[in-house]
Amino acid sequence: MFEQGGVFTPRQKFAHIYSVLKKRIESGEYPVGQLLPSENTLIVEFSCSRNTVRRAISELVREGYVQTRQGWGVCNIFQPIEPSSYTMGVIESFRETSNRTGQKTATRVVRFEPCIADRKISVQTGFAVGTELFYLQRIHDVNGIPLIFNHSYLLKECMPQLTRKIAEGSLYEYLEGTLHMTIITSKRTITVEMATQLDFEWLEMGSYNCLAVVSNQVYNSDGVLFEYTQSRHHPQIFRFQDNAIRRSHNTKE
Amino acid sequence: MFEQGGVFTPRQKFAHIYSVLKKRIESGEYPVGQLLPSENTLIVEFSCSRNTVRRAISELVREGYVQTRQGWGVCNIFQPIEPSSYTMGVIESFRETSNRTGQKTATRVVRFEPCIADRKISVQTGFAVGTELFYLQRIHDVNGIPLIFNHSYLLKECMPQLTRKIAEGSLYEYLEGTLHMTIITSKRTITVEMATQLDFEWLEMGSYNCLAVVSNQVYNSDGVLFEYTQSRHHPQIFRFQDNAIRRSHNTKE
DNA sequence: GCCGATTTGTCCGTATGTATC
């Protein structure tokens, strides 16, 4: 690890190049709407192979910073955008998100009980019928206002010692820090649902009668589904961003 | 192009391997929760390079079919899921989506007029102040019920001949088919908003007072922003899917 | 319309690092 022009060099070369290019784009060093230096130019600058440059660029494509076109080049399409509560393709805990967006938050556990997956739970969560689980209800306060209601089902086998107290803190800190679990994949579905009795009871719904609902299946490093969480967000604090790329129509076979 | 086991071989090798593996996973040929054959095994089977196999696998990772772990392998985490109206990272027109999900749909243009971007429009859409645009309001009916309200701003310069009649059909068919424009990148933001007077007038809101709002900036192959569309969806037909991967914390620099 | 230079897209083979078992 050494420093170079104010930018720390990470272990991986492609990540370094990615981060340098990203900073240049954000700072306006490359004009918007115009081409970045060609791959060959970047190869010389970073003294690396073509694959490495291309990998860095493909990350920027995924994030909507640039787009590429064969025979033409890599075009800067950056536009500054307000920080989103959810960012596509990235897993973050509630605490991490609030730190990033700079808001004061708190978590309350309003229900904590063991349970066993029946057919209804199984269909909703993806756990097999009969699986031993913990069921949690948690309220997240943002700047003192209750705005998120979470229903979670957690695989008991992975965290037999889990207590209500632990769940009051950051669940992910416990799982990753204390239990040394590694979270790899998370499958999310976003819908909009009518507020329920519980939502009205616990959240400051104002005149809204719907919520943004994020249903989340989380897998650990063994490929085991160990968490299902349904997060019910007050509309005013919900925002999700995504960058899409139009794929060629012949790819489907 | 030749056939092989019922699977058409596309031009690109990695896409072929991707599609074969995908079919095997969907059909249960690889047991869920277990490892796929190693990269070296697949290299032999498909007689290709390591990079090509890895590229196919990384697509499957992105789609939530498998997850990988260094030193261990590629683990099958497939779970069948209902078709979503929006699928992450893919651009589709309304017509394409409804064809895919098998619903009868229609589009009505309820407003069509030229306009010039003022400051308010500029902030919302990303077009520079003074840009000449078309402003459209369109209703999408699904199975005869009006459920989506679209506000669109289109760059006049790119489609000076656009008429109300054309907009009644598929806009994307016109842009891609007739004008030979290529759409590459689309930046989307999803929020939930209170229904407006217009929404209540035109859509079957029932007892809902909110909608799922997808704000969309679309760039053509020259890197020019040429479309901003705000799609306001009735909650009952809105669903969006995303697969997230937990990144290592040292990547941010 | 053609040709050649440039640029990105695809694919190959190899080497080395690092995590897992």
Place this chain on the structure above:
DNA sequence: CGATACATACGGACAAATCGG
């Protein structure tokens, strides 16, 4: 410790798209 697995990186080759002369 060694064998196996994925992760990173290099360098080279050719294809396909773009653009200017």
